[in-house]
Amino acid sequence: MKINTDSFWYKDAVFYELNLRAFADGNGDGIGDFRGLADRLDYLQELGVTCIWLLPMYPSPLRDDGYDISDYFHVHPDFGTLEDFKRFVDLAHERDLRVIADLVLNHTSDQHPWFQAARASKDSPYRDFYVWSDTGQEYADARIIFLDTEASNWTYDPVAGQYFWHRFYSHQPDLNWDNPRVREEMFHVADYWLDMGIDGFRADAVPYLIEREGTNCENLPETHAILQDLRRHIDDRYPGRILLAEANQWPEDVLSYFGDPSAGRAEFHMGFHFPVMPRLYMALKKGDTTSIYDILRRTPPIPDDCQWCVFVRNHDELTLEMVTEEERQYMWEQYAPEPRMRLNLGIRRRLAPLLDNDRRKIELLNSILFTLPGSPVIYYGDEIGMGDNIWLDDRNGVRTPMQWTDGPNAGFSGAPPESLYVSVIDDPVYGYRRVNIAAQRADPDSLLNFMRRLIALRQEHPCFGRGTFELVDTGNRAVLAYRREYKGERVLALHNLTAAAQQVAVTDGSYIDLLTGESYPSARLALTPYQYLWLA
Structure with missing residues (x-):
């Protein structure tokens, strides 16, 4: 293993968010996998990123692109085997690339054996792994997050004869973190993957772990107590590994997710700064930076050991939860005029299409990304200006195959085109014949080579990370x-x-x-x- 041992490595990191299914197919079945990713690690090393963030890789019915987990202890067969995973991690570390993975703490798939056992009988030892109700009327102050698909946070299960609680899709029942056995099992999940050598987790949907009547069921003290226990557990056993919080909240509310390290109540090493992101786009469209200044002034100091994580796009919709209704309507009007471009309270488009494929704007937003406080995240394909497919369902329009070459299937897979998990982008502007890594590698003035220079320059100047x-x-x-x-x-x-x-x-x-x-x-x-x- 050839990894820098600095315990604050995450402050200087440049993260690369990678959809395994979309990145590279190593066995020719039309689906990206760990073999394909391992074969492409030299590209990521050449790009200059320092940490790979893997989206969910676990067995799943894939109704939410893997965030509906049915088994926490294996790799989805589409992606290979545990041996393939271990080999990938070893090869990444040999190239000074760290690896973090998604850890979905809040919920499981309804196909998980825990839930299947829980719904089968009130006497099941797994019944209390989930949150149940006879009426589905509790916690009425909790907002519905997926407004486009869910009418309630409760869904009636005819097998169980009760309603179960879910903050997201109705096929993703929330775990009952008031149950000590849930805590024990999920800490065991963390240990399992850390023992395989990964460098940490991006913890999904952490504000929602606990429910209490009369609250909005977000950011509760009991949730923070759980997260402090998780941090102590990992620090004691795996020093140098990190926890990155996905808490789509105002910056003053995210502050509490860093905890108080000086008092022994540390929580996350890192937290995403969600509210700054939509304001970059809004300011760019208006030509007025006031909203950026306002949110940055509103951002409180964080503990010295902690770090923001900043991004301009990711695998989800460009969320507009942290703006006013007037601002949301403005953003939809300006950036998502077609209804198919909108999803929930956001916009499901990639960086280049959002910015009209204007190289000047793309460079500008990346310059801001790389100089703001925090460690930047690059979403796979944005380094070459990939496009999207708004006609695919849900968020899948921004999760299309990586465009490596202008050859068959964009060099992503050797499978017949009809066997790909989804078609490659093939339009006149963003299609793989025009936008691909091979062509941009050869062009010194390409967006890819601009991004390489930007990453290298940031790495030469620690002031941007620290x-x-x-x-x-x-x-x-x-x-x-x-x-x-x-x-x-x-x-x-x-x-x-x-x-x-x-x-x-x-x-x-x-x-x-x-x-x-x-x-x-x-x-x-x-x-x-x-x-x-x-x-x-």
């Missing part, structure tokens, strides 16, 4: 400006979010742009449309 953050008011609302500082290095990041030239005044003398090497001796800078500068 430094302080200070917003700068330039007096121009079209320009986003902030300083990063660490151990004597200071970088001023400037971003023009408009299609017009902008003037900004800066102090502290002359600068050199880290991206281009160009000097800026003047105290007043003229930024070209969508220009970004990393001034040191």
